[in-house]
Amino acid sequence: MSARRRPPKNKSSQKNSASNSVLPSFPKCYKKNSKPHKFCPGCGHPIVLKMLGQAIDELKIQNKSVFLIDIGCSLLAWDFYNIDTTQTHHGRTIPVALGFKRANPEAVVIAYLGDGGAYSIGMQHLVHATLRNENITTIVVNNMNYGMTGGQMAPTTITEQPPTTTAPFGRKEKYLGTPLKGPEMLEKIGVPGQYIARMSVDVPPQLKLTLKKALQHQMDKKGFSFVEALSYCPNNWKTNAAETIATLQKAKQEFPTYEKEL
Amino acid sequence: MPQKENRQFLQGNVVAAHAALAAGATHFYGYPITPSSEILETWVNLVGDPAKPNKSPVTKEPLQYLQCEDEMTSGFAMIGSCLAGKKAFTTTAGPGNILMQDAFSAAEALRIPTVALIMQRGGLSTSTVIYSQEEVTLTCLGGNGEGFRVVYSPHNIQELYDYTIKAFNTAWKYRYPTFVLGDGYQGKMHGEVNLHTMDPKSYVKPKPILLSNKGKNKKSVNLRNCYDQEEEIYEIIEKYRKDFARDSKKIAESESLFLDDAESVIISHGIVSTAAKEAVGRLRKHGQKIGFWRPITLRPIDLPGLLKAVKGKKEIIYIESALGQLSRLINDELMSSNDNRVRNVRIKTMFKPALGISPRDITDFISKNVS
Missing domain, CATH: 3.40.50.920 (Rossmann fold)
Structure with missing residues (x-):
């Protein structure tokens, strides 16, 4: 048993580099005893978290990062990484992050939250953190509904997606308002130099690249960086694999992927 | 070492801000509300130009402040700075105290040593801006929690100064959110006060809660507020109850x-x-x-x-x-x-x-x- 568990060091590193070239590696910053993760099958969060984990590994910032998460599905990541973590709710993750960064400017501070926390109940924090150019990285996972509470309409719900429990006839914009576009909104109020991007979970390498750029932006002390990750929620969308992918493609029409340094 | 005397005639809110300085606080987050606003204004003046801020007389670190977009930000940003190991504080009153209970509940759940100076307003809801003792229940037992908090109720300006200093040391010694509960009269009245230096023996040094362990074989600190098992959270509340009962003997006055x-x-x-x-x-x-x-x-x-x-x-x-x-x-x-x-x-x-x-x-x- 012990021989299998502890292979010689040089062999193990050979194995790692070999797997790197074929498949994305299992991030080193993962907390292994919390795997398998707690997210629903088919959820987009683990893809975002895996890409974030790889970005953290590549930037070698595991020991100086703090990972701050919000209520809702993102809180399932409270022990996802072997990285110091805490959790709040209602988008207050952003104030906690900026309070931490102001007290420890050398830390790499990541606020990780959903579209409800960032764009609805905690919107003011996102707006003012952008205006003040707080030197933190904010990652918003946009799955176009309130996942943890059972699939209610979110500020990001679009007409073309499967009905939500609180807009069972679809989001009729005349009655229920228009979907909110986070990155586009921040662009309008942002400060020159800020990094703002939207990427989606169906293109993990590009997603990793944007996350890495956002973190590097913070490490270079260039101010606020923001990535929206457009994501899947098959459990609440009630979609099979093909429909899930099709829904994400429709969502991309409404929420195009892009990146911008203002 | 004797405490240095410094007799002055000052407004209560100004005195409270000076007490935070003497206690070694470095980070302040606030949102204006009568009758507590002069604490924010005084601290801003103590910090000076944010481009070249003054330093804490206790820690020699640069002082900081942020006028936030609302009380939730003040409360949670204060939590963030406490997690990073800095003595952070805030101030509020009345409807602001209600909004900030969200952060105070979180601080109670995670045992974050926040310090809040509450200057009670009068009456119900918005009501008067002057004075009353109607934020006692809210400050002691507000939020979804069990009141694992320390609340000092000073009765004059000198005590406002002394107990504000004490609040920071109690918070960091025992790790409970700590409050100084004043009121509109205490905040707005002028009086004679001795702005003495802190007794160095009473000073409790703050320590980071996250990123505290920089060793090579670092084990991460994974804190959370959310539990899915009844028994899991029950055990934590039980532990807090016992801790609070034990610490009460030393804290209560x-x-x-x-x-x-x-x-x-x-x-x-x-x-x-x-x-x-x-x-x-x-x-x-x-x-x-x-x-x-x-x-x-x-x-x-x-x-x-x-x-x-x-x-x-x-x-x-x-x-x-x-x-x-x-x-x-x-x-x-x-x-x-x-x-x-x-x-x-x-x-x-x-x-x-x-x-x-x-x-x-x-x-x-x-x-x-x-x-």
């Missing part, structure tokens, strides 16, 4: 006067107890056997002190600028006693919610209602 021969005891707190003390002095000059007790900490209540004050007395008289927010806290403690000499004490109340209470009001009430 009260003040008493003339208890030995007193037949009746006035119980009040904060600025009302200043008037009550004066009234008790006047009544005793007329031979009335009346005593005085006030809790300095509203959470936790000094139970041994309270029982000593009440045991065997004929009656206690609660005097409050609220409809019994203090008396509910105290009665709760008294009910936990099995001693009939405590449980049989008669209760009288003089409640004047949102009104100022003078020594004359109290002596008149006692003359009419106490034999």
